[in-house]
Amino acid sequence: MATIEDPATSGAGKLQKPMPSTAFEEADEAEQDDFKPLTREEAQQWRQRQPHASVWAVLGWQVVLAVLAACVAAVLTRSQPVVVSLLYGAAAVVVPTGLMAWGLTKGALSKRAAGGAQASLAGFFVWEGAKLLLAIALLALAPRLVADLNWLALVAGLVVVLKAYWLELWFRARRLKQNCELG
Template structure:
């Protein structure tokens, strides 16, 4: 049986991590424009409507459009609820409350999304599963678009 001896501290690798000073952190905050949660939610809803119209237009079936819209709604409504709940916890000023609120509201968001998707066969008269998936996925990808737009708006140093 081989045992591994602990590495002395002076032989441990030096970390490349260097914490920011207060001044550097302030400069970084000034360079990065904040992303508006309301704007992201509105863009998600608009894109969901576009996907619904595209599904209806491409298939010629109104059921495909309504199903795609329902898929988008299954993303936007839980995300709006999550944003509202997290914003309230973040404003408390207590880091422990903020983290607990973040995880709690994320759980609510996931459960509500799954419940809305599970209810689709009972809510919609005809479900077009590919349209439902397209509405969900395209609407979800708007988060990535918002992050990409934010990185493009960072002012160079």
């Protein structure tokens, strides 16, 4: 940031005011000037209008999509190795997501809540790391655990189940829209 001299002062006690040097900094300063903190009541009302995001809802959609994909694969291919490979690919996402969901909601998160935001964020990274490592381990073990593994079906199971995040976001946006129209 560039500085300018305050004309009201002179000599050794010159006051230096920061002057925005880019349009981004000017916009940022304008936003800071317009910021008004919410009261306790306003914050509670805002929370009530927001749809509750749940990792368990995502997990539920993942299971539903896995079962639907397996049914479609069974009807279209009539091949047991394809269906088993697809389900294993889905499980490589669902099982780690379930572990993370448990860790964040039932496990140590509630105990860490007393530790503040930093402890909660650290817990999130720990469980996300565990989820990632378990998913990689499951994929690495796939050739040993699944007879006649069909890699294309396994990847299809992964992709279909990963779309559950988008499905949950879509349903959450619809709920938010309905709440706004009602309220």
